[in-house]
Amino acid sequence: MEHRLDRIKKELHAKSYKLTPQREATVRVLLEREEDHLSAEDVYLLVKEKAPEIGLATVYRTLELLTELNIVDKINFGDGVSRYDLRKEGAKHSHHHLVCTDCGSVEEIIEDLLDDVEKIVAKEWGFLVKDHRLTFHGICKNCQEKDNEERSE
Amino acid sequence: MEHRLDRIKKELHAKSYKLTPQREATVRVLLEREEDHLSAEDVYLLVKEKAPEIGLATVYRTLELLTELNIVDKINFGDGVSRYDLRKEGAKHSHHHLVCTDCGSVEEIIEDLLDDVEKIVAKEWGFLVKDHRLTFHGICKNCQEKDNEERSE
DNA sequence: TACTAAATAATAATAATTATAACTTAATAA
DNA sequence: TTATTAAGTTATAATTATTATTATTTAGTA
Numbered sequence: 001m002e003h004r005l006d007r008i009k010k011e012l013h014a015k016s017y018k019l020t021p022q023r024e025a026t027v028r029v030l031l032e033r034e035e036d037h038l039s040a041e042d043v044y045l046l047v048k049e050k051a052p053e054i055g056l057a058t059v060y061r062t063l064e065l066l067t068e069l070n071i072v073d074k075i076n077f078g079d080g081v082s083r084y085d086l087r088k089e090g091a092k093h094s095h096h097h098l099v100c101t102d103c104g105s106v107e108e109i110i111e112d113l114l115d116d117v118e119k120i121v122a123k124e125w126g127f128l129v130k131d132h133r134l135t136f137h138g139i140c141k142n143c144q145e146k147d148n149e150e151r152s153e
Numbered sequence: 154m155e156h157r158l159d160r161i162k163k164e165l166h167a168k169s170y171k172l173t174p175q176r177e178a179t180v181r182v183l184l185e186r187e188e189d190h191l192s193a194e195d196v197y198l199l200v201k202e203k204a205p206e207i208g209l210a211t212v213y214r215t216l217e218l219l220t221e222l223n224i225v226d227k228i229n230f231g232d233g234v235s236r237y238d239l240r241k242e243g244a245k246h247s248h249h250h251l252v253c254t255d256c257g258s259v260e261e262i263i264e265d266l267l268d269d270v271e272k273i274v275a276k277e278w279g280f281l282v283k284d285h286r287l288t289f290h291g292i293c294k295n296c297q298e299k300d301n302e303e304r305s306e
Numbered sequence: 307t308a309c310t311a312a313a314t315a316a317t318a319a320t321a322a323t324t325a326t327a328a329c330t331t332a333a334t335a336a
Numbered sequence: 337t338t339a340t341t342a343a344g345t346t347a348t349a350a351t352t353a354t355t356a357t358t359a360t361t362t363a364g365t366a
Contacts, residue, residue: 018332020344040322055346060323076229080322080354098280107280113273117266118289125260126294127251133288136271141279171363173313193353208315213354233323233353 001031004089008071017065025051026062030072030086037075037083037106077106077135093131100140107140154184157242161224170218178204179215183225183239190228190236190259230259230288246284253293260293 008027009019029046030038038046044059063084066072072084073094088095088110096109118129139147161180162172182199183191191199197212216237219225226238226247241248241263249262271282292300 018343020331022345053346055348057324057347058345061344074231076231078227078229082322098274098278101283107278109274109278113270117270117287120266121251121262121289125251125262126297127260127289128292128297129289130254130291132290133286134270135286136274136280136282137285138283139281144279144281169312171312173363175314206315208317210316210355211314214313235353 004031007089011069011071015069022047022051022054022058023062023065025054026059027066027071030066030084034086035108037077037085039081039083041081043084073133075133075135094133096134096136098136098138098140100143101137102139102143105140105142157184160242164222164224168222175200175204175207175211176215176218178207179212180219180224183219183237187239188261190230190238192234192236194234196237226286228286228288247286249287249289251289251291251293253296254290255292255296258293258295 005024005027009024012019012023025047026043028050029043033046036042040056040060040063043063044054044056047054047059063072063074067074067084070087072086074082075085075094075097076082077097077099085094091110093112093114096113098107098109100106114132114134118132121127121129158177158180162177165172165176178200179196181203182196186199189195193209193213193216196216197207197209200207200212216225216227220227220237224240226240227235228238228247228250229235230250230252238247244263246265246267249266251260251262253259267285267287271285274280274282
């Protein structure tokens with residue numbers, strides 16, 4: 001965790017941004033809650049526990065900055081809010097998501113399943129892919145099992 | 154065009170929704186501007202030309218309804234607005250998009266490139282895919298060519 | 307034609323995000 | 337070190353997108 005914080009620190013410095021205490025607190029929250037998909041508001045409330053004097057606008061600015069540097073991905077699952085998702089260290093691309101329309105859970109797929117598709121897009125459309133966003137909507141394993149149980153009762 | 158409008162009319166009736174003149178005007182705008190990716194505001198302004206008395210909230214409600222019926226897809230390219238995209242007739246899935254980060258253009262890919270990926274997701278994660286959203290961010294053909302010209306000058 | 311649930315217009319309200327201004331802190335140069 | 341400048345911050349105002357409310361109208365139907 002400290003290691004990854006250091007890396008992010010260096011990335012900021014490389015672009016001559018400072019790692020202020022507020023920014024550090026924000027990054028720490030993101031690292032601690034890596035498996036979640038926090039909204040700006042969520043992040044704000046969690047950061048406030050570490051640094052109660054922080055303002056909401058600062059959190060927004062920090063998340064914006066981290067998005068620009070590709071440290072986090074700003075994603076949107078269709079509800080009104082943007083969510084911020086830490087990118088795996090060294091990953092070139094945003095990872096994929098499985099959103100269950102039944103229970104609302106979000107699973108992550110870290111492996112990149114789109115290599116072949118990107119090749120097709122490059123070849124057929126002449127498009128130079130820099131990043132992608134892939135989300136599947138459907139029914140997760142758990143909900144399917146629940147459905148089956150209910151039906152057999 | 155009339156044919157597709159009729160189909161949509163029937164789909165509404167099948168779920169016992171009424172086809173009001175406002176809804177018809179909204180659907181007409183979507184059909185006419187199928188290649189675009191209009192925001193609710195855009196749709197509102199265009200519908201107003203046909204039906205000046207329409208209210209913004211009605212457009213929102215209509216788009217919401219059409220989204221529910223899978224007649225349009227509500228998509229989000231990362232700017233603050235939701236955009237509404239008519240689904241091809243009979244298509245089960247949302248189509249894919251190529252967003253150019255240079256000029257902002259949006260191309261559509263109608264073919265479904267994710268069959269194989271969906272099979273993997275079903276097998277490995279036990280996830281029952283109902284729909285997907287796939288967007289590539291990168292540089293479009295045009296912008297790449299422009300870049301090359303500039304560099305060789 | 308009259309009825310009734312559904313739909314609408316015209317706001318008002320809310321939620322998410324961004325901009326502004328005054329102040330603080332940190333970095334840099336003399 | 338001190339003076340100067342730039343970057344970052346808080347607090348708050350403003351904006352933008354969207355949703356809720358309420359009184360009124362209308363589409364589909366008996």
